[in-house]
Amino acid sequence: DLRRMARGGLLPLSSEQGLELFDAAAALTDEAALVPIRVDTATLRVRPEMTPLMLRGLVRVPNRRKADAGTDRSQSFARTLLRLEAAEQEARVLELVRNEVASTLGHSSSEAIKPRQVFTDLGFDSLTAVDLRNRLNAVMGLRLPATLVFDYPTPEALAGFIRAEILGTHSESTTAVGATGTTADDPIAIVGMSCRYPGGVSGPKDLWRLLSTAGDAVTGIPSDRGWDVNALFDPDPDRPGTSYTREGGFLHDATHFDADFFGISPREAVAMDPQQRLLLEASWEAVESAAIDPASLRGSNTGVFTGLMYHDFAAYAAASAESLEGHLTTGTAGSVASGRVSYTLGLEGPAVTVDTACSSSLVA
Structure with a gap:
């Protein structure tokens, strides 16, 4: 954390410096809010485009030239990609993404960054997510959203989005599934x-x-x-x-229930309605049964429709509210049942939980 802050131009405070600033702040009683920080302006000058907005007054950031330079970089990178075959394009962008991810997290090499590893598993939080976004913007001259690592949760998915963004080739992410013996007018194909x-x-x-x-x-x-x-x-x-x-x-x-396999803490797993746990296991196995790697569906327009009518676990869990507090709402809400599957598998289609009593599964 200290190294990440230092790369952003903010240096740690010693006890003496902190106390000195505290005394100085105490004397300024008319100020509504004070933030004691130690800024490394030399670091900010190296990459001014990555300077936080509230610190821009400390260094010169030529906005117009910066915007033009960003456009030039984006166009230059696009021209480079266009000279490559599709597979080479994907590899080039993925390499760049992995390098920037490694730098953001303080790794000396991109070897530690697996293409399909989820960013949150790598240790990303909201601060490092914005840091990575800023780095990619600076390198490629793009204007990427701050929610980047949450919208495209793996280096591979992120690289695919960036490639499409640069080349202007966005398309719906789809997964084709063939079912033997089906015809065009079959309303449902069970695969x-x-x-x-x-x-x-x-x-x-x-x-x-x-x-x-x-x-x-x-x-x-x-x-x-x-x-x-x-x-x-x-x-x-x-x-x-x-x-x-x-x-x-x-x-x-x-x-x-193997909570760790699904990225769920043991405490949260205890607070989850057993139906949610069983649904996660059954959904994963249903996809594998279709000879599809569940991880390959991440980012696809795949929907989850769940029939769920029983909610009696909520009363049982409420008796242990103190030890399970913080997880009970999501653990017992029927609406979360389908959404949890979508979230865990990274699916971007509709997620709907249906409760029509005895006909719930049929309606779903």
């Missing part, structure tokens, strides 16, 4: 499936096995859910708050 059912069913093959062998999916009540199984049972079916049976259809592996 991949996944499922979870009681009886140890973790996929379509398991479901067929259960059906074809007339298997029994009814089991005892799981002991890993925090339920008091003994207090739950009562042979009287009319006693409120109890069950007159000790058996039922349960997903015994529902607690086995």
Whole structure:
């Protein structure tokens, strides 16, 4: 963090300097807000185009010449790309992006930057995102948005956008999926499936096995859910708050969720409705079932439509509100269920959760 600040022209303060500035600020009681900073103007002069707006008065930034120079750089880079084949263009822009990402994060080489690694996993936050945007603008003479690393969350995706921006060849990102035996008038083509059912069913093959062998999916009540199984049972079916049976259809592996795989912290995973966790797993597996790399869908116009009607986990989670505070809203909201899949896979199509009671899945 200190190195990043220094590259931006802001130097750390020693304890003595901080106290001196504090005393100076205390004497200026008529000022509404004071910011004690130590500025390295020599660094700001090296790359004036990267100087924050509020510090522009400390160095000369020739706006008109800067704008013209930016246009020249953009046109020059475009001419360079046009002389290359498409694959070479992609490699050239990706190399430039990886170099600037490495510099932003303080790496000595771009080797540490993988083309498909998500920027947030690399350690980017809002400050470094803007820093990278400024660097790319300066190098290529573009005017890129501050939300760049969030809109195009991997170096590969970002390089594709920049190449299209420079060459003026923007097009919708699409993924073609072929389904054997379909015709043009088929309203729905199922190219991949996944499922979870009681009886140890973790996929379509398991479901067929259960059906074809007339298997029994009814089991005892799981002991890993925090339920008091003994207090739950009562042979009287009319006693409120109890069950007159000790058996039922349960997903015994529902607690086995690999939160780290989906980039979710353990604490947030505990606050998530199990339906959200199962939906993430099933969505990933459904895409893999279609012989598609889930990572390849990032940035595509892929939609997620989820049927969801039960919201009883919210009451259970509320009992642990203190330990799960901060994650309960997103963890129990039905609207988040479809959006979480879109966010995790980087999908840019519609994300809709449908609750029409028993017809939810059908309507979705």
